[in-house]
Amino acid sequence: MKQFFFSIVTLVLVLTTASAQEMGDLLIKNGTVITMEDGVKENTDVLIKQGKIKQIGQGIAGGNIRTIDAEGMFVIPGIIDAHSHLGIDAVNEATNPVTAEVFVGDAINPYDVGLYRALAGGVTTSHAMHGSANAIGGQCETMKHRWGEMNPELWRMKDAPRTIKFALGENPMRVHGEGNNVAPRTRMGIEQEFRRSFAAAKEYKAAKSKALSNKTAPPDYSLRLETLQDILEGEIIIHCHSYRADEILMLMDVLEDYGVSKICFQHVNEGFKVAPELAQFGAHASVFSDWWAYKFEVYYSTAYNAAILTRNGVVTSINSDSRELIRHLYHEAAKTQRYGDLTDEEALKLITVNPAIQLGIEDRVGSIKVGKDGDIVVFDGHPLSIYGTPHYTIVDGVVRFDINEDPDDVRVDIDATETIPAFYEQGNQDHEAEGCMHGVSEHGHHHNHNH
Template sequence: GKIHKIAKNIKPGNARVIDAAGLYVLPGIIDAHSHIAIDAVNEATNPVTAEVWVGDALDPYDISIYRALAGGVTISHAMHGSANAIGGQCETIKHRWGVTDPDDLRMDGAPRTIKFALGENPIRVHGEGKDVVPNTRMGVEQVFRHSFSKAREYMIGWEKFRNGHSKTAPQYSLRLETLADILKGDIIIHCHSYRADEILMLMNVLKDYGVNKICFQHVNEGFKVAPELAAFGAHASVFSDWWAYKFEVYYSTAYNAAILTRNGVVTSINSDSGELIRHLYHEAAKAQKYGGLTDEQTLALITLNPAIQLGIDDRVGSIEEGKDADIAIFKNHPLSIYAINQYTIVDGEIRFNIHEDEEDQRIDINPEETIPAFYEATEAHDHEAEGCMQGVYEFLFEHKH
């Protein structure tokens, strides 16, 4: 399913025709930070678990895929959690709802990615939870340096063996193979981050090891170091206005996306949520409301820019001939509060149609009953439990170490 031609009065042949008169057609929305289509997201058994891969545990039956389609989202970046300083490899998936083989969710040819994490999460899980490094932010930095140094030694050892300068090959390690691929530039780092000082720290570490492919996730204090991020070539995937759910996230601004964008940082807005993923077009609109971004800049936050961050912008993120036919069709302007997605098309196939799925989407409810329940759910909401730290506390407190 590719976009073959863009023109007026094209003869459709055997293709299905959608009457989109008066509607808005845009590229399929892309979520650069998601945990849908996977179960447990944290292999929280070691500060470094680069060898594990989310792609080994995809769940095509996760109803969140269908719900994401209802919001016009065609692709998500299914990520390992943030319990470890160096977590597992992630998977870029297409929302092909209805397939039963996990392999059919994978976006073939998408670059490899891996999850890193700064700050409280790896410190709490490993230092406080298991009394191992890292127990401080200094320790997190040393986990990175130690791991990269071991990977570099591993690469040198294999090079000497292959060149005949050593008779003994290094012992094969899937973990070190993965870390070596980061040093080679074959894997893009996506790093859980909040504080500006830690963001600068990791960029300094990466400079020392010649690594330049990184997208900082959350990056709540990115606005403080926007010029430095741009100079490094780092990307940023942020929340629109979500912070203060734990101490290290107490400081941010709804102007974050706009400030980063105006400083030349490739910026996206993500969900990190199986619920918020359905509303990414509203989340992007907040950046326009607060930061005054143009329609094009704002829509790029959820289309082209996340595609660039995932290394798939040659195939998706914009409507162009030759690109994948991933399209969302909206009633009302997609940045309007009245926007409602009508159709979501993935690889040229309609995966969501509000008219055919009407009974699923239009439940008869009483607002007077649901509004109090909404506020109750909001008060009880725990971002950490839903997103990057799924399953970690059960692991820490229900198991003996």
């Protein structure tokens, strides 16, 4: 009698126990290691200790730490997505064309299963961005996909540089000009948002220094102006949503006037038209592999964008901006081989080394190198082949996705009142109304690609 009830008790207990650790030890044996640093090494081991890559070579003994047999498999650095909106509870503070003070890292939500699905696609780091409703949007967060950690603080990539979202063109024009009948309604107006903001930040700084030297009380505090000032001082990398060639040139001119140099243009569908200018400025580009025609300003796009930018010397990455694409960025990168003949090395850089550079974290991640973080993906086939499948995704030496131990239901935040998780009719939509315009009231529009 009791035995039977006991078995029900154990069933329930097994389902509710979970554990996670932050830094791991791991040995990956005999893989084809695509280092993105030092060529491709056959039959090579990678040893990770305390979350860091300790040794790369042959015949490494790991002692009694977890070992993955990667014979016949491909070992690549963890994939980095330079443009995502996963894992945050708010995307757009769309009420003002300038909201430099807001910070999506304040609202990390590590319970979104989309993050696990990104891990299952080999993505170990993502750049959770503010949306594109405002000319100067909010600050963004660089996150490590430590799935299972319930504390959002543990998802921050500590010491990653601060970044902020800017946006040009249709989105800010639609939200503020069309939506609220408040400037900016044009690309002309958008330029002036940057100029007046930077001018105000300089005045603020001057007023603060004056108060300091006169030993008087400081001026009214403005977190917005403080942040803008940090941009002028080069402490924050700008990531600017942009599409058209003219607006890209405009922002580079503004930044030149204010002596700001750290910028990565996001989407930048017409970047290919001004690739020499981008390269000369030292601006980076983070693009879609093939998205176009979802709005007028991307009608004259080409899937060859990444290839043209790369060939012109622009540090380029391929991003997702989507909870769907983030699950197969390796495939998105591979598209540059059909559209522009990029080599394997060039194509893989688009999702590893280059996004790391764009986020200012290239000394930590992006390649397999001794001393870097133990962020690794193990594929059963070549990662640029459609038949390459991620089998293990490792963050800081901890296996966060293992295809052989992958339960169907991975939710970590269970509703105590609902039994069967809701069904969503996603197949009916061309894309989800996701991404950059998330949280803006117009997102209910039937056919929406507001990226």
